[in-house]
Amino acid sequence: MVAGAPHLGDLRDHPDGKVGAGRAIGAGNLGGVIDLRLVREDTDLVRESQAARGADPSTVDTLVTAADQRRAAVGRADTLRAEQKTLGKAISTATAQERPQLLARAKHLALAVKTAQAEEAAAEAALREAHLAVPNVIEHGVPAGGEDDYAVVKEVGEPTEFAGFRPRDHVELGARLGAFDTERGAKVSGARFYFLTGQGALLQLALLTMAVAQAVETGFTPVITPSLVRPEVMGGTGFLGAHSAEVYRLEADDLYLVGTSEVPLAGLHMEEILDLSSGPRRYAGWSSCYRREAGSYGKDTQGIIRVHQFDKVEMFSYCDPAEAREEHARMLAWEEQMLAKVEVPYRVVDIAAGDLGTSAARKYDCEAWIPSQGRYRELTSTSNCTTFQARRLNIRFRDAAGRPQFAATLNGTLATTRWLVAILENHQQPDGSVVVPAALRPYLGSREVLEPV
Numbered sequence: 001m002v003a004g005a006p007h008l009g010d011l012r013d014h015p016d017g018k019v020g021a022g023r024a025i026g027a028g029n030l031g032g033v034i035d036l037r038l039v040r041e042d043t044d045l046v047r048e049s050q051a052a053r054g055a056d057p058s059t060v061d062t063l064v065t066a067a068d069q070r071r072a073a074v075g076r077a078d079t080l081r082a083e084q085k086t087l088g089k090a091i092s093t094a095t096a097q098e099r100p101q102l103l104a105r106a107k108h109l110a111l112a113v114k115t116a117q118a119e120e121a122a123a124e125a126a127l128r129e130a131h132l133a134v135p136n137v138i139e140h141g142v143p144a145g146g147e148d149d150y151a152v153v154k155e156v157g158e159p160t161e162f163a164g165f166r167p168r169d170h171v172e173l174g175a176r177l178g179a180f181d182t183e184r185g186a187k188v189s190g191a192r193f194y195f196l197t198g199q200g201a202l203l204q205l206a207l208l209t210m211a212v213a214q215a216v217e218t219g220f221t222p223v224i225t226p227s228l229v230r231p232e233v234m235g236g237t238g239f240l241g242a243h244s245a246e247v248y249r250l251e252a253d254d255l256y257l258v259g260t261s262e263v264p265l266a267g268l269h270m271e272e273i274l275d276l277s278s279g280p281r282r283y284a285g286w287s288s289c290y291r292r293e294a295g296s297y298g299k300d301t302q303g304i305i306r307v308h309q310f311d312k313v314e315m316f317s318y319c320d321p322a323e324a325r326e327e328h329a330r331m332l333a334w335e336e337q338m339l340a341k342v343e344v345p346y347r348v349v350d351i352a353a354g355d356l357g358t359s360a361a362r363k364y365d366c367e368a369w370i371p372s373q374g375r376y377r378e379l380t381s382t383s384n385c386t387t388f389q390a391r392r393l394n395i396r397f398r399d400a401a402g403r404p405q406f407a408a409t410l411n412g413t414l415a416t417t418r419w420l421v422a423i424l425e426n427h428q429q430p431d432g433s434v435v436v437p438a439a440l441r442p443y444l445g446s447r448e449v450l451e452p453v
Helices: 036-041 043-053 058-093 099-132 170-177 182-189 199-217 231-236 262-267 321-342 388-393 419-426 438-444
Strands: 151-156 221-224 255-257 281-290 309-319 346-350 362-370 375-384 396-398 404-406 408-416
Touching: 036 043, 036 058, 043 058, 058 099, 151 321, 170 199, 170 419, 199 221, 199 281, 199 309, 199 321, 199 408, 199 419, 199 438, 231 255, 231 262, 231 388, 262 281, 262 309, 262 388, 262 408, 309 321, 321 346, 321 362, 321 375, 321 408, 321 419, 321 438, 346 375, 362 419, 375 419, 388 408
Parallel strands: 221 281
Antiparallel strands: 151 346, 281 309, 309 408, 346 362, 362 375, 375 408, 396 404
8 A cells, every 4th residue: 555646746627628529539439538638738747647557658649649640630631622622613613625624633632532531530540549548637646556556544433343252244144134135146147146135125225215315415416317328428437448348238229237327427418518607516326236247256256245236326426627626525525424324434545546447537435344354345436537528428517708618527426235234244233133323223214123034
C-alpha cells in the first residue's frame, strides 16, 4: 500500500472541447473518450496519468499523432470536395468548347476525392482506436500502482470480536436462518446463482428500501432502471473496453445486461443539454445487476459474495465539472452514512490508478470487516468520471454564459446484496440468530432479531 502518488498537477477538464460535437469520432465506439484538447495542451499530464495506471505512456503520443493525421486528412478531403463543387458549377455554365476539358478535370478530381475520402475514413478509424487506448486522466493524489497499491484513508470501528463462540460464516448463518439457497439456485440457473428466501428476501428489501429513503431525503430522484441497454450506452460508460468480458450480451437483440444502474442512468440524458443552474442532478437507481465474473474462477465460490446476479441501489450525479470533486466527497459521505446505519466496522480506501477502470479519474471503496475471513471486503464504490462518459454520450449543460459544456458524471453505491454478508456475520449471536441493526428495524416490520428456522 502507498500513501500518495506522483505529482500530476491539477486536473484540467476542457468541457468545450470538440470531441462529441461536430465531427464525431465514430458512432460505434466501445468506451468513453478523453478530451483531445487536454491531450494536446498538457500531453505530459496525460502521459504521467498513464504511467501511474501502469499503462503505456506512448499511447498518448500515438493519440496525438492520430489526431494530427485525421485533421490533415479531413483538411485534404474538404479542400478537394470544395474544389469539386466549384468545378461542378463551372461545368454547368461552360461553353461547348470549355466543357470537354472541364469534364476531364472533373473525372480526375473525382478519383482524387475518392482517394481522399478513403484516407479520411482510415484516419478516422486510427483515431478511434488510439482514442480508446487512453483512459480518463487520474486526479492529483491518486495512488500509483495496481490492485494491491490502494491507500487506506481511514478506519471506522474496531473489527468485531465474539466472546465465547466461534463466529459462523454467512453461508452457515444463511442456512440456519433460511435466508438464501445456493444449491437450488445452481440447480435452476447454474453456479453463482441463488434464491433469497424468507428472512433473507425481507432483509434485502429492507436494506434497499432504507437506501432509497436516505437518497430521497438527500435530494435524489428514485428510478427503477431497465436491465437491458443498447451498445452505445454500454460503450459510452466505458464498460466495453477492458471490462467487456464481464458483460452479458444478448446477441440476437444486440442488447447488454447491465452490471450496475450507472449504465442506464448515464444513458438517461444522452444527447441532451441539462439545466444544472440549481446544482447537480441526482438519481438513485434500483436495479438487478448481472456480471459474468470472468477470470474469477475459484474465488468466493461459496455463498453470495461474488455472484452473477444481485440487486443494488446506486447513486448517480450529473454536475458542473468544477463541482465534481466536492460532489464526489458528498457521495462518499452518503455511503458512510449508510454503513453507520447497519453498524459494521469498515474502512475507506483510495483505489490505485491501475485498478480504477477506464472511466474513473478517482475511486473510493468502503470495505466492511468480514469476521469469518478476518479481513475487509468491498461493499461500496464511488467514482468521479469527470467529463469522460458525458463526451461519449454527448451530455451537456449550459455554463453561466449560456454556452453548452460537457457535464461531469459520478456514481456511488448505497446498498447491494453483498451487504447481507457483513450484516449477518457482524451481528450474529451464539445460537445462530442475528440482531437487526436499529436503523434497519423500521423497514423490517420492527423485527429486532432474525431467528434460526
